Amino acid sequence: MKLEECKDYCVLKAFDVSESDIENCKSLVDTEDVFIDVSEKYKDVTIILINKNASEIKFNEILNNVVNCIKDELYADYETSLEEQIVKKATDKNIKVGTAESITGGMVASSIVNIPGSSHVLYEGFVTYATAAKVRRLHVKQNTLDNYGPISMQTCEEMLQGVLANKDITLAVATTGCAGPDSDEFDTPVGVAYIGVASNTEHEVKKVELDGNRDTIRKTVNNIALFMLLKYIEKYD
Numbered sequence: 001m002k003l004e005e006c007k008d009y010c011v012l013k014a015f016d017v018s019e020s021d022i023e024n025c026k027s028l029v030d031t032e033d034v035f036i037d038v039s040e041k042y043k044d045v046t047i048i049l050i051n052k053n054a055s056e057i058k059f060n061e062i063l064n065n066v067v068n069c070i071k072d073e074l075y076a077d078y079e080t081s082l083e084e085q086i087v088k089k090a091t092d093k094n095i096k097v098g099t100a101e102s103i104t105g106g107m108v109a110s111s112i113v114n115i116p117g118s119s120h121v122l123y124e125g126f127v128t129y130a131t132a133a134k135v136r137r138l139h140v141k142q143n144t145l146d147n148y149g150p151i152s153m154q155t156c157e158e159m160l161q162g163v164l165a166n167k168d169i170t171l172a173v174a175t176t177g178c179a180g181p182d183s184d185e186f187d188t189p190v191g192v193a194y195i196g197v198a199s200n201t202e203h204e205v206k207k208v209e210l211d212g213n214r215d216t217i218r219k220t221v222n223n224i225a226l227f228m229l230l231k232y233i234e235k236y237d
Contacts (some may be wrong), residue, residue, distance in 0.1 A: 008051040010063055013080055014073040015227045016043045021070055028065045033058065034092055037068075044082065045073070050124055061135045067198075075230060082226040083111045087234045090121040090171075097229065098169040099125040100159040102150065103177035107222040108229075123169050128159070138162025149186035151176050156194040156205045164200060171236070172198045173229050174205075175221055179214045193221045197228045199236065204228065 017025075022038055025047065029036045033054035039046050047066065051059040067074060075085060090097060099109045099122075112118050114137035119223070126137050131150050134140040140158040148154040156174050163172035177193025178184055196205035208224060210217045 007056065008059065009050045010075060010077065011079045012047040012049070012067065012068045012070070013076040013078075013203060014045045014047065015075060015082070015223070017045045017073045018069050021073075023068045025069045028069060029062055030054070030058075042216070042223045045070075045224050046079075067179065071136040075227070077200075081115075082223060082230055083115050086112060086226060086230050086233060087115040087118050087121050089230070093233065093236055095121065095166055095170040095236060096123040097231055098123050098163040098166060098172050098192055099123055100163045100176060101125065101127050102134070102159075102226050103179050104175045104218055104222045104225065105129060107218065108173055108175065108225050111222060111226060124166070126163070127147075132160065139165070149184070149188065151178055151184060151186065151188045151192065151194065153194050153205050153207065156196045157198075157203065160196045160198040160203055160205075164198060169233055170199065171229065172196075173225050174198075176223050177208075177217070177221055179217045181214060191217055193217070195221060195225045195228060197225075197232045199232065204232075 005213035026036055033052055035050040035052055039049040050062055082101055101108055106127045109122060112122045128134045128137050131145055138159050139162050140155055144154050144158055156176050160172045163169060174196045178188040178190050180190035183190060191210040193208050194205055196203060210220050
């Protein structure tokens with residue numbers, strides 16, 4: 001974090017900030033003295049604060065109030081991205097990442113590869129779009145697919161374990177969901193997805209229900225997966 005370097009200009013990066021928290025952040029700013037701009041793209045939020053007329057003390061006070069408003073969702077206080085933070089922090093901890101993607105079709109792995117130095121972090125990735133590929137490549141049980149469907153918490157958990165079968169991998173990420181425009185054979189609602197992250201000792205799978213078109217849903221799932229991975233990297237010892 002570089003908050004102490006913010007004097008007259010600061011960028012805050014957060015993820016999945018609620019509309020009410022964004023409005024609270026704006027209400028904390030005296031707009032005559034400080035300019036605030038909030039933008040969001042697929043749940044990734046950028047807040048820019050610019051000192052127009054405030055004293056340094058007042059600007060820092062406003063800045064700290066905004067930070068406290070979103071501290072649980074804040075992941076950086078300078079211009080950066082989720083994937084940049086993943087590569088930096090995973091490299092520092094010598095973490096190797098493996099991915100298993102269905103709904104995102106390789107977007108998670110591609111996002112990481114966009115960052116220089118990603119070869120130190122991304123070990124391998126599977127795009128198991130077809131149900132048979134989940135069985136063949138990740139050893140998802142056919143009974144799991146028959147009983148719960150390919151878009152389910154159980155399938156996502158087994159996708160994670162399929163990645164972690166490679167003992168060179170530290171953390172696994174998995175995505176499966178329905179991006180539309182039509183439902184699947186299990187009548188999964190469009191926008192439902194399961195996103196998971198796991199190590200050899202713990203795992204988390206989150207169910208999300210998203211609105212928007214196919215592109216919006218897939219890119220949002222991608223960002224949620226990146227944010228979950230980043231949180232796991234930050235707490236990994």
